[in-house]
Amino acid sequence: MKTILHWQIASPAGVQGWIQGSRRIRDFWASSFLTSWLSACAMKALMDGGYGEIVFPAVEEDPLWLAMHGRRHDGKEGPPHWFVGTLPNRFKAVLSDPSAFGPNGDDPCSKAVREHWQKLAEAVWQTFVEPAAPCGAGTWDIWHRQITGFWDINWVLGKDPKDGSDGAWLDRRKNWRAHLPSTEEPGDHCRMLGDFQELSGWVRAKGQASDQDKFWQAVRKQVREVVNPDAGDDTFELLEIRNTERLSAPALVKRLFPCLPADQLRKVLGWVPQGLQEHHGRIPGDLPAKVRFWPSTAYMAAVPWMLAAWDAVPDACKTFQQACRSKLHVPSVAEHDSHVASFRNLGSKDAKEFGLLDGSFFFDDMLHTEARNLDREAESLAQTDPDRARKLRERSRKVEEIRGELARLREAYRRRVEPNLQPRQAKSLTASPFYALLVMDGDAIGKLLSKVAGAGSERAVSEALRRFTGQVKRIVEEERDGTLVYAGGDDVKAFLPLPTAIPCAIALRQAYLDAMKNVAGKLDEPPTISAGLVFAHYHVPLSTVIRKARDLLDKVAKEGNGRNSIAVSVEKPSGTMAEYVTSFLPEKKRTPEKCKKSPIDHMQKLARAYARDIERSTSFLYNMKDRYEHVLDIFGNDRERLEKVMLAEWVKGKKGRTKGDEDRIDELLDVCMTTTGNGKAVFRLAGGLIARFLADNGVGTLDARYRSPVPAGDGA
Structure with missing residues (x-):
């Protein structure tokens, strides 16, 4: 045996x-x-x-x-x-x-x-x-x-x-x-793994703050010498360990092993992830590998607008890129190696260089905060280190100049595209501060493996999951401009630009079902997969976003809605704006052309309708919630009654109703009439709020493969 x-x-x-x-x-x-x-x-x-x-x-x-x-x-x-x-x-x-x-x-x-x-x-x-x-x-x-x-x-x-x-x-x-x-x-404890002591050993509460700071300054100096010894400007904050970060040993290994020289990585791992970094005048093996460079959350948020701006006003983008690199050289190459396929695939060298700018350069509030912090640090050092204080003030001045360059780029883009936009689409004239984190996981995979193991088909399931994993990178990165973090077995974690997140989740689910098709006949129930999707503002701490995504997946989509589901939330710095869940199953008793689509399949369509149609207001959704909450609870699974109530509220004050009014309510119900894992209908008004949010942040304006709403121009 x-x-x-x-x-x-x-x-x-x-x-x-x-x-x-x-x-x-x-x-x-x-x-x-x-x-x-x-x-x-x-x-x-x-x-x-x-x-x-x-x-x-x-x-x-x-x-x-x-x-x-x-x-x-x-x-x-x-x-x-x-x-x-x-x-x-x-x-x-x-x-x-x-x-x-x-x-x-x-x-x-x-x-x-x-x-x-x-x-x-x-x-x-x-x-x-x-x-x-x-x-x-x-x-x-x-x-x-x-x-x-x-x-x-x-x-x-x-x-x-x-x-x-x-x-x-x-x-x-x-x-x-x-x-x-x-x-x-x-x-004092680690800022990343809170149960562990930070590494210096000094305790700020005992009056040892200066000793602790001295230790971490020495660590940052050593990191700087390894990752960028040729940088003449040492006033920029090191991305590897920020000035406020004090880490434990395991956290420091996690944070810094990607910064090891490529030759050391090869000795430890056996190969160099992402390959060698190109650098004139230095041996590539002495440099950190390309795996050091990952996009920021601000960059993932800015990507749709960056691509649209390049399509519309490439000359203005080129001018902006050159200004950033000449004034703030080191931070401007923080992304350095773009994970975004659309930038990698552009034939123009200037376009690729534009795509490597730091994401923070496209948000005025981030530039303003950076300049203000530099001025404050300069003021604190004015007496003890006047030379460094002078450098910091000079850097602050350059950051303010970049703010001016950003304003000029935005204005060039506005002049080019605004005549072709509806009023609500004009919100996309500047980059949205929201990005998406998607996590997906197969439902009851342990039970599935136990069943097939008893039937002698465990190897077939392993191969099916490998086929699914083999498609994930293409779907996330090549087709949806995302950044894949993990894809193992039935588990996926990825960051995405806001407009492509829901289509990506739908495509990954279909790939999972297709990969598992050959083993589905050996199971009592067909294999399914669930998802948690967070649209997060870049100011929300990433650890909070990760926890929220996991809770959406485990507690809302799987436990709460009965699996085979996707749970979505919008996270602002002030908290959760809206939360929505539905299964991937279609609503029952729908028209033939809609009977194969689930509520989440209709979300992008509704968002695009909100972007084009100024009459679709958020106030209608809030009025429905405030005035008819008890009615919505009673009629929660009766689409026909809900449609009558919503139509009556919609046409209030109008001279009768039109076919267009009926279509608007029908499209809203296609999203809000959600389903549970067993196919039961449940009305959730949050679907409309999320669709409106998506419209305000680029869906319907920047989601056609990020093509600008006007033909490419010269920035005039």
Whole structure:
């Protein structure tokens, strides 16, 4: 009888806790990548040592697995460049040598994780932290304590029951916690992983703030020398560690390992994710790899407007780009390597350079805040460091000049496109501050695997999930201008420009269903997938957005609405503006042309209608909520009655109703008449609010593959 192994890795706070501590998109990617890579290291150790074979997931053609073996995922010659985590944090294997798995981490998989994690942490320590350690108070002791035993590894092995019941072994094992966290850590705590002490060892409450600041200044200086030693201007705030960030050892590994010189990354990982960075006059291996560069949330928000502006007024965009690079050279290349396909695919070098500008350059409030902060810092240093204060004031002046350049670019764009816009579309004359975070996860995948394992079809499901994963990058990045953070098994995490987020979720769901089609016949219920989608203002902390997206997925779409659902929210700095959920199932008893479409399929259409039609006002939606809330509760699943009530409110004060009025209410109900996972109809007025929000932020104006609403011009 076969011996089965179920294995899993997580941080002390769990995988989601490790991920949700992220403060930047690169942190989010690094969390997922490191977990996926360490899981792959465990699988590789098991297979290379001849201890067994992996049953789930299917690893043979996985791009991360291929990269670890020196092969490209696209079959081309040359070194691998893959950089997205694609393997889950757990696996199932059939063991040929069960005796190799002893207690207390005495097994090849746990040893491989410890060795690779320690090797990566050591590279970060030696490159960035060790030169600053003399400025700390017991920094090495803190580092060693936090890095050693950081990962929580659980595994269970036993004889194959041949009925799929082994799928529950690992969940039972997790209830028996053997990974005991250390006692509460002393001192000031990490800004990213709040349960851990920050690395300097100094405590601000004890009057040691200056010592703590001195340590982190030394770390930032070392990071600056590694990532950009040729920069003549040291007044810009280092993106890798901001002045207010004080991090723990695990958080620092997560934050800084992408900044290791490419040659060191190759030694630790086995390949260079995203490939070498091009730089005249320096050896590429001495520089951080391209994987250092990830877009900001402000950049993802600005992308639709940037593309539309380039299409409409390319000369004005070129002038703006040249001004940014001449006045603020280092920050202007913060994005440096655009993940946005539309910019990469533009033939013009000037267009690509424009696409590499920092996202903050397109928002006047961010530039104003930057200039104000520089002036304040200059004032505080006027007596103690007058030379630096002078440099800071000069930099503030240049930032203000960029504000003027942005105003001129906006004006050129306005003159070009405004004559072709409806009044509501004019809100898109400046970049929207909202971007989208999409998370998706297969429904009840554990139960599904247990069922097919009992039927001997587990391998078929693994292959189906691999086919789905293989399509995700194309759908997210090449077709929707998104930035893929993770795509492993049935799990997807991606950042997207606001106009393409809902179409991307719909396309990914269809790809999942298509990939699982061959195994659907072996199941009692067809496989489904759910999604959480957050439209967030760039001022909302990313950790808050990540938690919200996960809650939407787990608590609203899956638990609350019965799976096979998508939950959507709009998050402003003041809080949640609207929250909406519907299943991907169509509303029952609809006309034949609409019976195959779910409410979310109609969302973009309604948003475009709001953009074109000034008569569709938000006040109507709020009036319905305030005046008829009790009626909406009573008629919540009766479309015909709701339509009559809403039409009566809509035509109030008008001379009768028209076919256009009926169409407007019908289109609104197509979105607001949502469905649960079992097909039950539920009226949710928030759908109209979200459609109006989308219209105000580019849908209906910038969503036709980001083409400008007028033919491309010369900026005149």
